Amino acid sequence: MRFDVREIVLDPTRGQVGRITAINGACLVLSRPHHPPWDALASCCMPATLAEREDLKLLEGQEQGTAA
Structure with a gap:
């Protein structure tokens, strides 16, 4: 499978x-x-499910919020 950055x-x-x-x-x-x-x-590796993607995005958002 081909993936992108x-x-x-x-x-x-x-x-x-x-x-x-x-x-x-x-x-x-x-x-x-x-x-x-x-x-x-x-x-x-395999593409993440929609729920997995949303969970990671939520974690990334929380990290950015604490860094600000």
């Missing part, structure tokens, strides 16, 4: 949803608020 995906090996911050060949760099970035194989 800023897309929200599920990394089933970690059971975490994250936003793609970089793509290095077959490796995606994912991040989520309050967690260090991690690497995931693109072949293992």
Whole structure:
């Protein structure tokens, strides 16, 4: 599956949803608020569901609100 930077995906090996911050060949760099970035194989990741995307966006919004 092909992914783009800023897309929200599920990394089933970690059971975490994250936003793609970089793509290095077959490796995606994912991040989520309050967690260090991690690497995931693109072949293992899948698009996040609508609920998963909304949850991550809510977390990102809360992080931006505390940073302001």
